[in-house]
Each structure stands twice: as structure tokens, then as C-alpha cells.
Amino acid sequence: MGGLWKIRFNNYLRHRLKYLSYIMQGGLLIALLLIGAIGIVYYQRLLDVIPEPFPLLFAIALIMSVVLSVLEGKFFLFQADRVFLITCEDRMRQYIKYTFFYSLIRSLPIILIVSLVSAPALIHLEIPLELLTWIYVMILLLFILSFLTIVRSYFTKKKWLRLYLFISNFTILYFTMKGYVFIGALFLMFPITYLYLLFRQSSMLQWERLIELESSQTARFEQFANQFVDVPSLQNKVNPRKYLSWIIQLIPVSNAQTFLFIRIFFRKGSYIWVFIRLVGIGAYILYYLREEYTSYLIVPLLLWITHKQLLAIKKEQMRDSFLVILRNDYSLRNMILSLLVIQSILFSIVQLPSLQHSFCTLVEGLLISFFLENKKQRKS
Known part of the structure; x- marks a missing residue:
């Protein structure tokens, strides 16, 4: 199963790199760098003109919680797997392990980018360095817990999972950013307990859900790539x-x-x-x-x-x-x-x-x- 995952990962990588190379050759990278440079200047200006009553801390916690709650795994499962792999589910431990680590690494840059974007706003609020360190430690812990919970949910049928993650992540981050680190750490017990209960439940891979997820991710990328280069399927x-x-x-x-x-x-x-x-x-x-x-x-x-x-x-x-x-x-x-x-x-x-x-x-x-x-x- 490990060999199958590597083959699918290599095919996926070739597919992505083929279109990304065309996109970058079209000058998108230069455009992004220029937009980013201009964006940095006006982002700083925006922070300077934000009125005092505006709940900037609330907005940062809200955005960060949304990002942490919408993370997705990448399982490389396709329609034919419902016939050919579903009988081998008990032997897919190594396949799942590779998937987990790749999905974790794939999601990490998103959290890093959002954290970097939020840093100037937090510094603008004159948050002490010690509290700033605790905030980013808490973000890292919530990222790991949220990701483990989302991946585990692919093996159990749970409704309103992402809403629960959003509420718990927002509560923990908001209290931490307000300076109540102990209360934030106390609320951290809720996602830990929930994750523990998820691992205690019997599990079965949600094939239909994961195949639909793979199709959705591929469609989103191809629609994006189609704005710059022709995608045959579209x-x-x-x-x-x-x-x-x-x-x-x-x-x-x-x-x-x-x-x-x-x-x-x-x-x-x-x-x-x-x-x-x-x-x-x-x-x-x-x-x-x-x-x-x-x-x-x-x-x-x-x-x-x-x-x-x-x-x-x-x-x-x-x-x-x-x-x-x-x-x-x-x-x-x-x-x-x-x-x-x-x-x-x-x-x-x-x-x-x-x-x-x-x-x-x-x-x-x-x-x-x-x-x-x-x-x-x-x-x-």
C-alpha cells in the first residue's frame, strides 16, 4: 500500500507542477510579488487608520479560527477505489500514515501565512512579546489538535464537527489574545477530550466522502489553473x-x-x-x-x-x-x-x-x- 501511495503522490505532483510551471511562466509570480509589495504598504496604512473602537483582536481570532477549522486532508482516493481498494481497508495503515503526514505538511504553510499576516496587527495592538509567544504557541497547538480531529473525522460519521472546532478554537484564541492564557489553556481541554473520544470510537474509512473530497480538490485546482492555461477537462x-x-x-x-x-x-x-x-x-x-x-x-x-x-x-x-x-x-x-x-x-x-x-x-x-x-x- 505504501508503494501505491507513492505512485499516486508522484502522479499528483506531476499534474500540479505541470500547470504551475505554465502559470508561473505567464508572469503570475511577478504580478503576485508586485501586488504583495503594494499590499504590505497599504496593510500598514490600514492598521494606522483603524479607529480605536474597532474590535481588531476579535477579527484576528475570528479569521484564525475559520482557517484552523476548514483544513482538509489529501487521501488520493478515486472512484475505482470503491471496487478495488475497499476490500483492503484493513491493510491500508501505511497508506493512511503517509496521507496524514503529507496532509499535515500541506496545511502548515497556510497557517504560517495567516500567522505572519496577523503579526503586524498584533504588534500594532502593543501586545507584549511574552504574550505574543504564547499566542503563537497556542495557534500551533490548535493547528495540531484541529488537524488530528479533522483527519479522525474521516473515519467516523460526525455532524457539526467543523462548527464545534470553530467555536472551541475561537474561544481559546480570544481569551489567549486578551491575556487570559490560563483560561485559554483550560478551554484547551475540550478539544483534547473530544479528540480522545473520537479515537475511542470504532472507525471505518468514509469512502464516499473522501472520494468526493478528492474530486472537489482537483476541480478547484483545475478551475484556478484554467484561468491561466487551458485545462483539457474544462x-x-x-x-x-x-x-x-x-x-x-x-x-x-x-x-x-x-x-x-x-x-x-x-x-x-x-x-x-x-x-x-x-x-x-x-x-x-x-x-x-x-x-x-x-x-x-x-x-x-x-x-x-x-x-x-x-x-x-x-x-x-x-x-x-x-x-x-x-x-x-x-x-x-x-x-x-x-x-x-x-x-x-x-x-x-x-x-x-x-x-x-x-x-x-x-x-x-x-x-x-x-x-x-x-x-x-x-x-x-
Whole structure:
């Protein structure tokens, strides 16, 4: 069984790394680093302007408790296992052991990231170093206890488990952050006792639940990857989206290829929602960065991401055999340029009533849009 787990883990790793390598080559890492750097600056500004009555400690404990309560295991079980492995459940001890350790290591970075993000807020509240140490020791203990409880729940049928974990984790963390470390440690006996009772109960692997969990995790990753690179299992899905038909009818089209590209954008895959989402995110960020020079870095970044996402439409065209003859992408470039111009106009409107910033945003957006398309044309 240990050999089976290693084979499945290697297949899983290859699958993830294949798509992640494509995503990083597309420039996502640079975009994340830039967004992270800007986010750090404005996170510190946000902490400085938070009013005194705001329950910041309550919010930190709430967010941390949610993260601790939604952890998931990774069992690498598939539909066929209901037939071929279910009879070998009593011999899967080593398989489960490997799964547990991998799932624990897989979840640890999430806790570390959330802990690092919460550190500036806790320091802002002038929490003493000794208490800060106790807080993070308690977070580590709760992480281990929560993870053991969640993994053990895969062998027993327990309802409201995550709600129980959330309530107990929040209570312990809140009292600890308020400085009542002894009370927090006292409440720690509840999850320990519950975990002990879980281990005392008879257990049986919940096959249906774990197979559904594996399918859900794979689907979430592929949907994320599909925003950057084509995932075969998610392609060739066409949605009529009749509620958007009126927009298509308003667009004057005299070219067959342009007609097809517009319909691919509106009806195939999630291109329309990617565009709307990026416009919405950009507008939200720029609204809070009005009249600040940082906004001039956000506009080209968002336009570049939008451009990269929309270029995938060409692959949609070439994938369909009946469109292979339409190799000239002049119509696609015009459509993408039009969408980038629309995005630039919307970003400039968000900068109102400051006419200067609105005009500069519009000019910058138009220049970046034409640059991206001309650059693509020269490469072609």
C-alpha cells in the first residue's frame, strides 16, 4: 500500500507542477510579488487608520479560527477505489500514515501565512512579546489538535464537527489574545477530550466522502489553473448565456471570424467572467487609491493580466477543427484591444471627480493597451 501511495503522490505532483510551471511562466509570480509589495504598504496604512473602537483582536481570532477549522486532508482516493481498494481497508495503515503526514505538511504553510499576516496587527495592538509567544504557541497547538480531529473525522460519521472546532478554537484564541492564557489553556481541554473520544470510537474509512473530497480538490485546482492555461477537462464547454445575447446583438459585425471570436468570448469557457472579475477588482482597488500615484502601477498590471487571459481565446479557436482554416488573428487582436480600451475607460471613470488622475489613467491605459497589441503583432 505504501508503494501505491507513492505512485499516486508522484502522479499528483506531476499534474500540479505541470500547470504551475505554465502559470508561473505567464508572469503570475511577478504580478503576485508586485501586488504583495503594494499590499504590505497599504496593510500598514490600514492598521494606522483603524479607529480605536474597532474590535481588531476579535477579527484576528475570528479569521484564525475559520482557517484552523476548514483544513482538509489529501487521501488520493478515486472512484475505482470503491471496487478495488475497499476490500483492503484493513491493510491500508501505511497508506493512511503517509496521507496524514503529507496532509499535515500541506496545511502548515497556510497557517504560517495567516500567522505572519496577523503579526503586524498584533504588534500594532502593543501586545507584549511574552504574550505574543504564547499566542503563537497556542495557534500551533490548535493547528495540531484541529488537524488530528479533522483527519479522525474521516473515519467516523460526525455532524457539526467543523462548527464545534470553530467555536472551541475561537474561544481559546480570544481569551489567549486578551491575556487570559490560563483560561485559554483550560478551554484547551475540550478539544483534547473530544479528540480522545473520537479515537475511542470504532472507525471505518468514509469512502464516499473522501472520494468526493478528492474530486472537489482537483476541480478547484483545475478551475484556478484554467484561468491561466487551458485545462483539457474544462474545455469545449459552451453555455448559451441568453441573458447576454442582447449585448452580442448590439455589436456590429461584418467579418465571420470576428463573429466567431465574439461568441467564443461570451459563450465559451469563462472568458467573459474573467474579464468582468478583473474589471471589478481593478475598479475596487483604484477606488481606494484615488489621487495616489500608486494607482499608475495598478493599471498596467491589470491590463497586462487581462491581455494574457484573453489571448487564450486563440487556442479555443485553433482547438476546434472547423476553425483551423481561420489562422489570421487580426480580428482577435482588434477584439482584445477593444476590451482593453473599455477597461481603461472604466478605470478612468473610477478616478473621478479628480479630472487630472482620471485623464492620466485613461491616457496610460490606452497607451498600455496599444503597446500590448502592437507588441503581439510584431511577434506574430
